Amino acid sequence: xxxxxxxxxxxxxxxxxxxxxxxxxxxxxxxxxxxxxxxxxxxxxxxxxxxxxxxxxxxxxxxxxxxxxxxxxxxxxxxxxxxxxxxxxxxxxxxxxxxxxxx
Numbered sequence: 001x002x003x004x005x006x007x008x009x010x011x012x013x014x015x016x017x018x019x020x021x022x023x024x025x026x027x028x029x030x031x032x033x034x035x036x037x038x039x040x041x042x043x044x045x046x047x048x049x050x051x052x053x054x055x056x057x058x059x060x061x062x063x064x065x066x067x068x069x070x071x072x073x074x075x076x077x078x079x080x081x082x083x084x085x086x087x088x089x090x091x092x093x094x095x096x097x098x099x100x101x102x103x
Contacts, residue, residue, distance in 0.1 A: 005062050008036040010054050013070045024053035 011021050011032075018029035018036075025032065026049070034040040035050070042050075047058035054061070056073040079087060 004038060005036070005042055007032075007042070007050065007061055010056060010061060010070050011036070014054055016054075021050070021053060025049050 011018075014021075016024075018032050022029040022032045031040065035042055035046060042062060044058075047061055051058040051061060054070055055077075056070045060070075060073055079090070082090070
């Protein structure tokens with residue numbers, strides 16, 4: 001058995017079946033199952049292909065302490081793509097932000 005991963009957790013968080021993820025990655029559902037179960041090694045190439053399909057960072061697939069799920073990762077990437085002004089505007093609108101108007 002190879003190292004544990006979060007592939008199944010992330011796939012299910014995105015609402016994808018084995019077959020659906022396999023189609024996005026361009027492989028078989030059996031291959032995805034083997035990768036999830038640790039029966040096959042998640043190489044850098046596999047991590048990149050799967051992360052692209054799951055819309056997450058490759059590290060999120062193998063890190064047990066990954067800070068966020070697939071939805072949160074998408075949000076972080078969208079935030080990073082904003083210009084500084086838009087980031088500050090969004091942060092100011094967040095009630096839990098130190099920059100926001102929390103009471």
